[in-house]
């Protein structure tokens with residue numbers, strides 16, 4: 001079997017050889033950013049958007065990315081063609097580099113990984129998923145830093161209890177899940193939180209596509225409003241559009257995936273299948 005190839009700083013290397021020093025400030029202080037994308041038809045989906053967001057995340061935390069956007073784009077395309085997976089999941093990570101004292105940053109490390117595409121069990125799309133709220137928030141929501149510490153804690157606690165995702169509620173407002181954006185449907189309206197969220201690439205695509213059929217209401221969303229909503233779904237690169245049947249003890253649409261959510265799922269699939277995003 002061919003070895004999996006990653007990219008590290010200036011070279012394509014075998015996965016086992018993609019190593020960085022353990023005193024990297026990314027490991028010591030979580031001073032690092034990343035972005036995550038996948039392929040359809042063996043082409044990276046919205047690669048430019050993911051690279052743009054990576055640069056924004058890095059700028060937000062004052063981290064310099066050691067390559068240009070177009071260089072990163074070329075490396076990702078080459079990595080996909082070297083590995084030859086049918087479909088790939090790609091992670092671009094930039095860390096703060098070796099730290100002499102655990103406080104100062106060093107020379108950034110650029111790591112790009114490529115693995116066979118992560119697939120989510122189809123039954124979750126048919127039956128929908130349950131989500132659990134926690135009173136918490138991400139420290140710098142606009143930036144995709146590697147700090148998912150509490151996300152890992154919450155998911156390892158709640159996933160075994162049957163919850164697929166954990167939803168952050170901050171000052172009574174719903175923001176986002178540990179690794180997805182959330183949407184609600186009422187009548188002809190799609191309601192989604194606007195602030196204190198990661199600007200999801202899937203979220204943006206859904207807003208664009210769904211606005212042809214629904215009124216999009218991006219605003220503060222309060223937890224008590226869920227009783228008034230008819231349907232809910234979450235979006236992310238990995239999950240695409242995943243129906244939510246309950247939040248805590250409250251069920252939407254009697255626990256059955258609703259027609260409007262199905263329509264949004266279809267819109268996303270048609271968009272992917274249309275291939276009009278190939279140049280994005």
Ligand code: PMP
Pocket residue numbers: 036176177178179180181197198199200201202203235236237238
């Ligand atoms: N919010 C958070 C906290 C996330 O980690 C993710 C996954 N990247 C998202 C939202 C969804 O973003 P995207 O659609 O770009 O994957």
